[in-house]
Amino acid sequence: MDWTPDYQAIATWTAAIGFLVGIFRLLYETKRARLTHSADTILKLVDAFDSMQDIRSRAASSIAKKKYSGAAEDILDFFERVAMLVNRKALDTEMTWDMFSYWMNRYWYLCKDYIKGKQESDSSLWEHYSRLIKAFATIDERKHGGRKHGDDSDKEELSRFLEEESNRTRQTPHNKRHHGARTSAEAKLKQGSRT
Numbered sequence: 001m002d003w004t005p006d007y008q009a010i011a012t013w014t015a016a017i018g019f020l021v022g023i024f025r026l027l028y029e030t031k032r033a034r035l036t037h038s039a040d041t042i043l044k045l046v047d048a049f050d051s052m053q054d055i056r057s058r059a060a061s062s063i064a065k066k067k068y069s070g071a072a073e074d075i076l077d078f079f080e081r082v083a084m085l086v087n088r089k090a091l092d093t094e095m096t097w098d099m100f101s102y103w104m105n106r107y108w109y110l111c112k113d114y115i116k117g118k119q120e121s122d123s124s125l126w127e128h129y130s131r132l133i134k135a136f137a138t139i140d141e142r143k144h145g146g147r148k149h150g151d152d153s154d155k156e157e158l159s160r161f162l163e164e165e166s167n168r169t170r171q172t173p174h175n176k177r178h179h180g181a182r183t184s185a186e187a188k189l190k191q192g193s194r195t
Contacts, residue, residue, distance in 0.1 A: 038092040042099050045082055049103070052078065053168040060165030063107075068114045076111060076126055079104050083128035086135075096132070097139045106161045108133045 055071045062069035082100060085091040108115075108129070118125050 035092060038090070038095060041085070041091055042095050046099055049078065049100075056165050057168040059107075060162045060168075063110050064162045064166065068111065072111065072114075075107055076115065076129065079107065079132075080126050080129045083132035086132055087128045093132075093135055094139060097136050101136045101140070104129070105133065105136060106158060110158055110162065 052075070055074050058069060058071035059075045062072050079100070082091070082096060082104075086093050086096050115126050115130070119127075119130075
């Protein structure tokens with residue numbers, strides 16, 4: 001029996017494999033570009049949050065007095081915008097957790113009764129922020145072996161946090177708790193641009 005190669009079948013299979021490789025490469029490049037964009041946006045948000053030193057100080061002072069000034073709402077609104085970007089998949093959830101959970105969780109616990117009261121008349125207020133806090137709790141449990149890392153609702157911790165925020169100056173570093181987080185996000189950004 002004489003075997004002759006079917007060149008048309010070989011060409012078809014080669015084209016199909018090439019097409020699949022192209023699709024996988026496109027998906028990979030899209031994911032990498034999204035991650036790079038997310039890291040860049042996170043770093044810009046960190047800079048924006050760092051520039052809010054005075055607002056954060058006034059917000060913490062008013063929250064400590066249970067007054068919830070416009071500054072407190074400015075902080076909640078900032079976190080709502082961050083959370084909306086996460087919920088719309090413009091930002092990576094875990095990267096956002098790494099860079100902002102320290103502040104977002106604590107402000108949430110400090111303001112949760114105020115937030116719930118405001119949401120009774122307008123359920124859309126801080127709805128993305130509310131959803132992201134739940135996602136952060138899931139990440140926190142996963143990252144810390146099924147147990148919660150610290151207790152963001154601990155009164156002593158919240159009191160210390162309010163004092164720290166109330167005494168903010170323009171030179172206060174962004175990430176005291178996650179001192180390597182910004183470096184980590186910058187490394188992810190650089191890694192994404194190299195590959």
